[in-house]
Amino acid sequence: MKKRLINCFLIACCFCLNSFSQELDLPLGRLYNQYYEKEIYAIDSVTFHTSFRPFNSEELFQEIYPDKNFNLTRVGIDNKFKRFINVIGYDDMLRFDEHGFIKATTIDTTIYNYNNEIARNEKKYVPRKFYIAANPLFRMEAGYELLRGKVPGEKVNLNGSSDFITYNMRGIELKANIGRKVSLYTAFMENQAKFPYLEGLHTRAIQAAPGEGKTKNFKGTGFDFATAIGYISYSPNKYFNVKMGHGKHFIGDGYRSLLLSDNAFNYPYIQLTTKFWKIKYVNIFSELQANVSSEEGFDRGVDRKLANFNYVTADLTPWMEIGIFEGIIWRRTTPEGNTAFDYNFLNPIIGVRAFQKNLDNKRIYGLNYRFSIPKNMVVYGQFVVDQLKGGFKSADLKAGFQVGYKYYEAFGVDNLNLQVEFNRVRPYTYSGEDTIINFSHYSQPLAHPLGANFTEVLGIVNYRYKRFYGEWKLGWYQQGLDYIDRGTAYFNSGSNIFVPQSFFGTDDVSFGQGVNINVIKNEIRTGFILNPKINLCLEGKIQNRFYKFDNDVSIQSHIITLGLISNLFNQYYDFTLGPIRF
Numbered sequence: 001m002k003k004r005l006i007n008c009f010l011i012a013c014c015f016c017l018n019s020f021s022q023e024l025d026l027p028l029g030r031l032y033n034q035y036y037e038k039e040i041y042a043i044d045s046v047t048f049h050t051s052f053r054p055f056n057s058e059e060l061f062q063e064i065y066p067d068k069n070f071n072l073t074r075v076g077i078d079n080k081f082k083r084f085i086n087v088i089g090y091d092d093m094l095r096f097d098e099h100g101f102i103k104a105t106t107i108d109t110t111i112y113n114y115n116n117e118i119a120r121n122e123k124k125y126v127p128r129k130f131y132i133a134a135n136p137l138f139r140m141e142a143g144y145e146l147l148r149g150k151v152p153g154e155k156v157n158l159n160g161s162s163d164f165i166t167y168n169m170r171g172i173e174l175k176a177n178i179g180r181k182v183s184l185y186t187a188f189m190e191n192q193a194k195f196p197y198l199e200g201l202h203t204r205a206i207q208a209a210p211g212e213g214k215t216k217n218f219k220g221t222g223f224d225f226a227t228a229i230g231y232i233s234y235s236p237n238k239y240f241n242v243k244m245g246h247g248k249h250f251i252g253d254g255y256r257s258l259l260l261s262d263n264a265f266n267y268p269y270i271q272l273t274t275k276f277w278k279i280k281y282v283n284i285f286s287e288l289q290a291n292v293s294s295e296e297g298f299d300r301g302v303d304r305k306l307a308n309f310n311y312v313t314a315d316l317t318p319w320m321e322i323g324i325f326e327g328i329i330w331r332r333t334t335p336e337g338n339t340a341f342d343y344n345f346l347n348p349i350i351g352v353r354a355f356q357k358n359l360d361n362k363r364i365y366g367l368n369y370r371f372s373i374p375k376n377m378v379v380y381g382q383f384v385v386d387q388l389k390g391g392f393k394s395a396d397l398k399a400g401f402q403v404g405y406k407y408y409e410a411f412g413v414d415n416l417n418l419q420v421e422f423n424r425v426r427p428y429t430y431s432g433e434d435t436i437i438n439f440s441h442y443s444q445p446l447a448h449p450l451g452a453n454f455t456e457v458l459g460i461v462n463y464r465y466k467r468f469y470g471e472w473k474l475g476w477y478q479q480g481l482d483y484i485d486r487g488t489a490y491f492n493s494g495s496n497i498f499v500p501q502s503f504f505g506t507d508d509v510s511f512g513q514g515v516n517i518n519v520i521k522n523e524i525r526t527g528f529i530l531n532p533k534i535n536l537c538l539e540g541k542i543q544n545r546f547y548k549f550d551n552d553v554s555i556q557s558h559i560i561t562l563g564l565i566s567n568l569f570n571q572y573y574d575f576t577l578g579p580i581r582f
Helices: 002-018 030-040 057-061 066-070 080-090 197-206
Strands: 094-097 130-149 161-178 182-194 216-218 222-237 240-247 267-276 279-289 304-317 320-331 361-373 377-388 397-407 416-425 454-465 468-481 483-485 489-491 515-531 536-549 554-566
Touching: 030 416, 080 515, 130 182, 130 536, 161 554, 182 216, 197 554
Parallel strands: none
Antiparallel strands: 094 130, 130 161, 130 554, 161 182, 182 222, 216 222, 222 240, 240 267, 267 279, 279 304, 304 320, 320 361, 361 377, 377 397, 397 416, 416 454, 454 468, 468 515, 483 489, 515 536, 536 554
């Protein structure tokens, strides 16, 4: 039997190696993807589904290729030093194809009249039969935080408190195309971090770093954690793709997603993508973990759950895209600690579960829309529905919405982009009947990082001139937090999705109920792109955060950092505070 399995594995490998569109995904990082967005949102562009990310390189690079989009000129190839500069400043650090090691000889011959043989013309996308590349990944960041104010319910006075903050990430990525139907990607990062004050409190509370996995103590005040990403992708034809991996997804055209975002930690998944006409249909089957800070003990382990994320999107016209989302969380571990499995989990047809009864699951449905309008403008948004029962003041009415606006080449200025976004989610949305079956993974929300019961406004301005870039992000949100009265009675305001939906009464629910908090976050970042292929940047940031509670308690945090960063991944440091003690 063992020999038969080995033979089957070898036959499958041979089939893959002899198959002849490369299917590598682009990173999810917003600073990486924003340079392509103007073209893919253009109203006269070909059909491109912008709302499902990560983008597929085969689809994107047919229209927009990095060298062309960045419009940067290489320095020449007449000596080894210039070739070295081209590699460091443009390309994957180490790469091979079917012809062997790829030298930095990819220049525009209309500018440089050299007689050297040109190995690749990367002014356009050239598929290779075989390609493998390796790159280092960094986030070597250091800074300083100044605090003022007081934590509600605590005796700690933060006035004049200050501390150094650091983030030390080292990693490596490997990516390969084998034939023209098989692609592989893997990345591993080792991290040590000393977070700002509130991020540190949050990380200790949930025992997981924001957007990352479980942490362990590092030198008393810091955290140590690791990250692994990887997938293998196979496309038997232009209509179908199957992918098996460990990573994240993002559905939407905004800064936030109320459907599925990259806020939580990576998860194992199998992804099926079907494309035909103007339709793209994605099925994601994954396994998630519940509250990693559970005190059930080692005998029971971490509670697990399964998830289906189904999304169908249609480019009805070049300027309009509509998508329908279904997210279902299935119980894998029962409250008693037993293992459960429902074979309905295997059904790939969107919407069927909405008509089935007596299923032990959590269901989220949503609508995503995007309209491209003239003069490089985009209007987008989402509706999310958890449950539609009762009146507007009922706790059984659980829903939210998003509306946003993007303006590329704003006021006729090249590479100046503006974005405004509004998000609002009702109390108790995404929460479940217990601490296991809610819309979360690894103690972190799968959609908006704030959970529920909030109103948020965001404004983003970014600009790039050649390799220099800058971004200003200003955000405000208001949220109603849970609180503990006199140390014993817990009041669930509906903001923390990990608290089961238990409360007194169902007919007096309102936005912002609970302890009210108003938060203003201001962030300015500027940097220089060392290598656009892997978005390696020298970057400086200034962050100001103001937290004002309705009991006249406030916290201020002022941060300045400088670092060498591979800006390939998004990081969110927004989370629900609380419960507040009185």
